[in-house]
Amino acid sequence: METHHVAEDAPSFCIGHHEANRSVFVTNQVIHKVHESNVSFVQSFSSGEQNVPITTQHFHSRVLGLLSSYLTNLESPTYDAIGTMATTQNTRPLTVPPLSKLDSNLTPNDATSQLVGVISSWIDLCSPDPLIADLSRQVLLLEVAYAAFCGIGYLLIPAPKLHHGSLHSEGVVYYARAIQDAMNLGPYIQFHIWLPMVDNPELEVDTMGDLAPLAREDFLQPDDGSLPKVDLFGSWDAWDLIRKTCKYHTRLFVALTMPKQLPPLSVQSRWHSEPVHLLSIDSSSFLKNQKGYPVLSKAHQALIAKLMRLRTAPWILLCNVGPIPGLEDPEEAENTQMSGSDYPSLSQTGAANKKYNDPTPHLSYIRNLQQRQPPRTPIERFGVGYQDYLQAPLQPLTVNLESITYEVFEKDPIKYEWYEKAITKALRDWAEQKKPTSHPEGKVILAVVGAGRGPLVNRALKASAEAGVEIDLWAVEKNQNAFVLLQRHNETIWDGKVTLVQSDMRSWKGPQVQKQAVVKTEELQQNVGESLGIENSLLYTPIEGDNDPGHNADFSDFKSSELSYTHVDIIVSELLGSFADNELSPECLDGVNDLINPVHGISIPASYSAHLTPISAPKLHSDIMHQTVSNPAAPETPYVVMLHAIDFLSSTDSPVNDATAQTAANRSSASTTTTAATEFPTPFVQTAWSFSHPNSNIPAQPPSRSSIPNSHNVRQTRLSFPAQNRGVCHGLAGYFETVLYGDIELSTNPVTMEEKSASMISWFPIYFPLKTPLNVPDNGEVVVTMYRQTDDRKVWYEWMVEVFALERTSMASKLTTPAMSGARLASSSVDSLKSAPRPGNAANRTGFRRVRVGLSELHSSIKEGCLM
Numbered sequence: 001m002e003t004h005h006v007a008e009d010a011p012s013f014c015i016g017h018h019e020a021n022r023s024v025f026v027t028n029q030v031i032h033k034v035h036e037s038n039v040s041f042v043q044s045f046s047s048g049e050q051n052v053p054i055t056t057q058h059f060h061s062r063v064l065g066l067l068s069s070y071l072t073n074l075e076s077p078t079y080d081a082i083g084t085m086a087t088t089q090n091t092r093p094l095t096v097p098p099l100s101k102l103d104s105n106l107t108p109n110d111a112t113s114q115l116v117g118v119i120s121s122w123i124d125l126c127s128p129d130p131l132i133a134d135l136s137r138q139v140l141l142l143e144v145a146y147a148a149f150c151g152i153g154y155l156l157i158p159a160p161k162l163h164h165g166s167l168h169s170e171g172v173v174y175y176a177r178a179i180q181d182a183m184n185l186g187p188y189i190q191f192h193i194w195l196p197m198v199d200n201p202e203l204e205v206d207t208m209g210d211l212a213p214l215a216r217e218d219f220l221q222p223d224d225g226s227l228p229k230v231d232l233f234g235s236w237d238a239w240d241l242i243r244k245t246c247k248y249h250t251r252l253f254v255a256l257t258m259p260k261q262l263p264p265l266s267v268q269s270r271w272h273s274e275p276v277h278l279l280s281i282d283s284s285s286f287l288k289n290q291k292g293y294p295v296l297s298k299a300h301q302a303l304i305a306k307l308m309r310l311r312t313a314p315w316i317l318l319c320n321v322g323p324i325p326g327l328e329d330p331e332e333a334e335n336t337q338m339s340g341s342d343y344p345s346l347s348q349t350g351a352a353n354k355k356y357n358d359p360t361p362h363l364s365y366i367r368n369l370q371q372r373q374p375p376r377t378p379i380e381r382f383g384v385g386y387q388d389y390l391q392a393p394l395q396p397l398t399v400n401l402e403s404i405t406y407e408v409f410e411k412d413p414i415k416y417e418w419y420e421k422a423i424t425k426a427l428r429d430w431a432e433q434k435k436p437t438s439h440p441e442g443k444v445i446l447a448v449v450g451a452g453r454g455p456l457v458n459r460a461l462k463a464s465a466e467a468g469v470e471i472d473l474w475a476v477e478k479n480q481n482a483f484v485l486l487q488r489h490n491e492t493i494w495d496g497k498v499t500l501v502q503s504d505m506r507s508w509k510g511p512q513v514q515k516q517a518v519v520k521t522e523e524l525q526q527n528v529g530e531s532l533g534i535e536n537s538l539l540y541t542p543i544e545g546d547n548d549p550g551h552n553a554d555f556s557d558f559k560s561s562e563l564s565y566t567h568v569d570i571i572v573s574e575l576l577g578s579f580a581d582n583e584l585s586p587e588c589l590d591g592v593n594d595l596i597n598p599v600h601g602i603s604i605p606a607s608y609s610a611h612l613t614p615i616s617a618p619k620l621h622s623d624i625m626h627q628t629v630s631n632p633a634a635p636e637t638p639y640v641v642m643l644h645a646i647d648f649l650s651s652t653d654s655p656v657n658d659a660t661a662q663t664a665a666n667r668s669s670a671s672t673t674t675t676a677a678t679e680f681p682t683p684f685v686q687t688a689w690s691f692s693h694p695n696s697n698i699p700a701q702p703p704s705r706s707s708i709p710n711s712h713n714v715r716q717t718r719l720s721f722p723a724q725n726r727g728v729c730h731g732l733a734g735y736f737e738t739v740l741y742g743d744i745e746l747s748t749n750p751v752t753m754e755e756k757s758a759s760m761i762s763w764f765p766i767y768f769p770l771k772t773p774l775n776v777p778d779n780g781e782v783v784v785t786m787y788r789q790t791d792d793r794k795v796w797y798e799w800m801v802e803v804f805a806l807e808r809t810s811m812a813s814k815l816t817t818p819a820m821s822g823a824r825l826a827s828s829s830v831d832s833l834k835s836a837p838r839p840g841n842a843a844n845r846t847g848f849r850r851v852r853v854g855l856s857e858l859h860s861s862i863k864e865g866c867l868m
């Protein structure tokens, strides 16, 4: 495979060539010519006079002849006395003899591994006639076995035939069963099911020599006269059945055909979540620009751009775009060629047309498209290699993080900026509102709790300078290794201005100030009638090694009685996980709650919330299934993962049959692009729960206990998600939002992240898997029940998913599609939260009855719970 020069960090394209009527054998020389032509791989083709294997026209004729003489001597199938046609008489097998020399042109050579073999398209594995289905299965297995013997690495298998008279999709299961057998026969082959994006019966035409029309009438159902319709998710449905039958096999992929008219974005986004490893584009899918050059529409370009950014970008297969120069006619090889970068822009086209005679304009266009791919964004660059890669969440409370982990956080271009803004604003407000402080000299006491290597300490110092408000800065960190760096920074960067405390924040007793001064300040405070809330009873003598109060806090100068504890005015922390509270921010901040100035004290962040939505994530499901073999807890573990090849099952956009979306999605490259043409549907993400700090509702510690019980941090939620289109729920995607201060917020929620904290990279989403995926019907409803649980020693999550179908009753015809009414709500604002659909809403609507069609088990991450 070769790659071509592309803009730095832009995805590179691997392009192949498929010619239905190629008339040469694929040899080493042919492969060489192909590479000279800027093409990365070619395909063998199985039909046509001299085409390259897997099998030849001779084989095809032999099978047809065999079938024909067999059928001539066969009695019409009949029902037996019990009323079945599945009898020995009716299903007497016809055996295809092994391949002979004339049946295949494929010979193993050095070129074989670079070929993509194509299985005969004239077979019909889905035929309702068991004779045809079995004959097709035998042909498939003979071809796969020979391809495997020759060392072919990739096979393309024509799509299952979905329409047989009035029967629709009935035989896909036979097809799936045969693929399973084939995969066992070719253990080193990657199998690609060559599928259209939608099920369009008009495009499923039989050609001369196909086995499908030879199915015996007796096995077909009488035509009911109804016209078959386009089913937007019909092709995906067939794929879902095939890959499920093959147990999400890691060698089973999709080869997707891009039609001239792209389907709605909801269908495109579904395919984007599937393992599309080949993208075939027929010459008929190209438009012509004003100068007659083949080009793709904006919508096609947008879809290609998205697919090319997947962890495994698909290869592009150009179909029927004319021969490769020199391949069919060696003299053509001398013709002038244009490289991808020479491909003309619209304005250059006229001149170029005269100057060049481009023998491969489609290929040149695709190479040009490759050149025009935008470079990867900072997030994409940061996430290279992490897309759809499952990671166990961090446990910074129980495990000391490594320096490299902090270094990764610190690369975030947004998070620290936003914290600095929030601290600056809070300090300015404090000064403007003339709020009294907890410090004897009127400084604002600010503590960074969980300071790590100190980036928020830096920002707090900058914010103080920016706001012109003096602070007394404390930094608390329990990681003894990170603490060494804090000490070093205090000496070399912070000029000893920070008082460092090496302690778990939950056992920290608070900042200390000189008592002498306290008295003065108390007097000062009395003038404005405010209390500092300093308790003299908390006077403290520091124990050596207990903490590091910084070099300008030299206790030897004071008697212990001269220092006294005071409150923190602003407590700054960053203890958030991908699902907000999963790294135990609530429990840690509860531990410092009493240290916060009870009148004016604030916490940055002020609050945070967990958000979720059901998703289809076949790759993640497959990975977890394979991990389960060695780790039974794998399907009950929440994972941190940069979600990419996923599809949101519940979205806030229009239904798939929205004609406007479809028109916009198929604009030619000459038209202006619209959001609808390039963006996938917006997910419907809902809020599970929230936490805020300081928390005035923490129960008092019972005298019999050494710590407060944690039951106030338990949460539960039950959320209903309307699902517009059928699909499979593999699990839940989780996000968070946090209000740092005022209107300064961070978000990983895909609905609000652009507006609140675009380009933030510190957090990937969280994924809660389902052990067994659940099928969701069209206009269905997914209901999620989730808990945050605790036993006072650890915290874990429990989740369960139910799927409902909405069944029409007699009243229903007068009503609109029920699921859509809820789907238009956004999730971020409090207002939308109040009006978000509650479970049962759709069911309660007159005219519809909710029928439960799927139920997951109750999953629990207790074994992987976070220790408090």
Ligand SMILES: C[S@@+](CC[C@H](N)C(=O)[O-])C[C@H]1O[C@@H](n2cnc3c(N)ncnc32)[C@H](O)[C@@H]1O
Residues within 6 Å of the ligand: 396, 397, 400, 401, 406, 409, 410, 449, 450, 451, 452, 453, 454, 455, 456, 476, 477, 478, 479, 482, 503, 504, 505, 506, 573, 574, 575, 576, 588
């Ligand atoms: C996610 S890191 C953030 C570090 C740093 N503030 C930053 O933004 O880069 C959380 C830090 O909090 C510390 N931490 C977690 N729980 C703590 C606790 N109970 N007491 C003190 N430090 C804690 C961890 O060791 C870690 O350094």
